[in-house]
Structure formats: structure tokens, C-alpha cells
Amino acid sequence: MLGKNEPFLFKTSEVVVNLMKDTYPEIADRSEYISRVISTEEERFGSTLDIGMRMLNDIIGNLKAKPVPERLYQGKERTIPGEEVFKLYDTYGFPLDLTEDIARDSGFTVDTQGYTRAMEGQKEKARASWKGSGEEGIKAIYREVAQKMVGQGFSPAVQFTGYEDTYSDGVVIAIVKNNDLKESASEGEGVEIVLNKTPFYGESGGQVGDKGRIENDNISMDVLETKKPLPNLIVHNCTIKKGSVRVNDIVKASVDIDKRKAAALNHSATHLLHTALRDVLGDHVKQAGSLVAPDRLRFDYTHFSTPTLKEIHRVEEIVNRKIRENYAVETSVMGLDDAVKKGATALFGEKYGEEVSVVKMGDYSMELCGGTHTKATGDIGLFKIIHEGGIASGIRRIEALTGEGAYKYVRQEEDSLLEI
Secondary structure, three states: OOOOOOOOHHHHHHHHHHHHOOOOHHHHHOHHHHHHHHHHHHHHHHHHHHHHHHHHHHHHHHHHHOOOOHHHOOOOOEEEOHHHHHHHHHHHOOOHHHHHHHHHHOOEEEOHHHHHHHHHHHHHHHHHHOOOOOHHHHHHHHHHHHHHHHHOOOOOOOEEOOOOOOEEEEEEEEEEEOOEEEOEEOOOOEEEEEEOEEOOOOEEOOEOOOOEEEEOOOOEEEEEEEEEEEOOEEEEEEEEEEOOEEOOOEEEEEEOHHHHHHHHHHHHHHHHHHHHHHHHHOOOOOEEEEEEOOOOEEEEEEOOOOOOHHHHHHHHHHHHHHHHOOOEEEEEEEEHHHHHHOOOEOOOOOOOOOEEEEEEEOOOEEEEOOOOOOOEHHHHOOEEEEEEEEEEOOEEEEEEEEHHHHHHHHHHHHHHHHHO
16 A cells, blocks of 8 residues: 555664664674565565455455345444454465454454454364364373382383383383273283383384384284373383283383384484585574484474575485485483583474483584484485475475485386386
């Protein structure tokens, strides 16, 4: 309406930096980045504005075109349904206050109560479908298991032996079925098993839990997944294939070595990828989520624009060069403050204890991480990015393969090309 069709607010950032740099000196060092982020956000909002304006004008036009009985007017303004206003916000990011302003100029009001109801309905759906719905009730049983461990003379923490070993003996501390503690379970049943010690890595830090077997001469159980519902508790989700398991049984836990090694390759590659992204795109890049599985890795990161193909290729080249340089991967435990002082990268929003595990790869990468890793970066073999794209405002995602998976992908691409 003011005739401003190009981004302009980003130009004010220089004024703000000059006003605030004495109090916040770090913004002076990042003034160019701040300006670029604001400019990118303005461009995005311009696109949102164009789409939203077209949609809103269509809604208003359709309402005006409808024959409305005179008795419904009686001097009152017409109203845009709250559901339509919420759809504009939820689908296109068009703000409520802007909708109200435009509606007012056209002689309409907005059904804000209907908008609020639609918003609450969406929140309820999100809460119901959230993976952690009912989490508090589930957690209660795990807290009960931790208390039971103490009552039986064991540590409240399950001892994790998986950094050194992929198999170990253990005692069955608890059997959980349908969120209830059981004394025993029989062949064919699906149960959760807690041992006093285990080599199985419980899903955390983006790395999926291990699979494998728990058995003795009388029992055989497949471990379908391993999770870590509490910081010191590792739970094995099992199917009993043979025999009956009872509390206090002594068993042997064996991790699926091939899947563990494959996940370790992807986890170590994730650390190299994080550092390479910062080298190519800038220090503002931060991890915003990750998935480390045996068959692939997924890495979400903060960045304000779409990287060029050249930048993505550059990231891939750096990671592969660091693999060839074959850095030793060293894990050490130290105090959180000491780790941060030494330059270890900590993830925003992650909860850390007083002591942390630090994974170091030569002089190139150092991060706080409790996952499992390779012995050297050369073990990764090959790193291949297969997809890069945006998933939210300012958040992007890279999907990649390592080792044999990367080789098979390249081979498949070659075969397709030959066939074409």
C-alpha cells in the first residue's frame, strides 16, 4: 500500500547494530549475516503476502457475491468465517491481524471466536497424534522400574557396556507388559525387558536404538528396538521366540554387530558433516535435529537460504577428504564446563549432565555426544549426499549415505545411466 515492493527493513539493521554494539559486541561481528537473514525473511513474507492476499480477496469476493437476505444485515458488517481465517494462517502463514485489517477495509469483520476454536482443534489433533502422547503415564512405570532396581540392591542406573563390547551377561531386573510390571512372560509375547547392564544402545541423541538378541539355554528373545525413556534407564523391546523369561534370570545380550557398525559410520559422518557445513556456509549453522540409523543419516540445520549446488558439492568434498585423512575418533568423559572451554560443540536445547562425553576427530571436529562411533574416520569409507531441501522457515535438511550404502547408491545411479 505504501509502494514498497522490495525488501527494505533489512537496511535498518545497520542502525540497530550501531546502537546496540557496545552492549552486545557479538552483533557487530555478525552484522552482515543479520542483514541477510532479515532480507531473506522479508522476501519470504512478501511471498506469503502475495498468496494470502489473493486467497483473502477470493474469500471476500465470494462472500460479496452471495445473495444474503436483507434481514441478516440490519446494519451489521458481514463476517469472514473463522475456519477460513485459520486456514489462511495454518496453510499459508497469513497473520490474523493482517486479515482483520484487510477485512475491515472491505467492510467485513472476522469471526475471531471461530478462529480460536479452529486453532484449539488443531492443537488437540497435534497433541493426540504426537508420538509422546500419554508420556507421563508411561514414564511412571519406568520410574517404578528404577525404584525396583534400588530395592533389589542394584544401581538405579542401567550399566551401559556398549562402548567397549557388543555382548555381555546381565540379570533381568524387570519385565514390562502393557505398562504393568510382570514376574514372567512366555513364548510369543511382546515385552519390555530391563537388565542391570547391557551393550544395547538406547535411542537418544538422534541415534536409533540397537537390535539383536537376549538369550540363555532356555530363553531366546529378539530385541526389536532399544529405547532410553529415562536418562539412566535402557529398555529392550522384545518378542519372546522360545521359552519363558522370569525376573532374576541370567541372560546374554548380543547386539546385531552389522547394524551397530553401520549406525556408527553414519553417526561419525554426521559430526564431519556438521563441521563441513559451518566451514562452507558460516558459523551461524547449528544442528536442528538428526536421525542416525544403520541405513542412512538425516541432518537438520539452521540456514537462512537455499545452498547452491556448488556449496553442497563442496560440503560433500570436505567430508570425504576428512574421511581419507583417517583421523582417530577419540571419546573422553569430562566436566561440561571443561568441554565447552576446550571448544566442544554443544547442541542448543539438549540437556547435559555435569559430566559429558566428548567425541573428537583429529583437529577438525569436537562435539558433546553419547552415541557410538567408528574407531577412525577412514572406516566411513564413502559419504554421499542424496538430498538437500528446506523443511521449515530457516531450517534445512540433508539426507546422506555412508559406507556400503553410499557405494550401492552410486552403483545404482551408474546402472540407471547405462540403461538410459
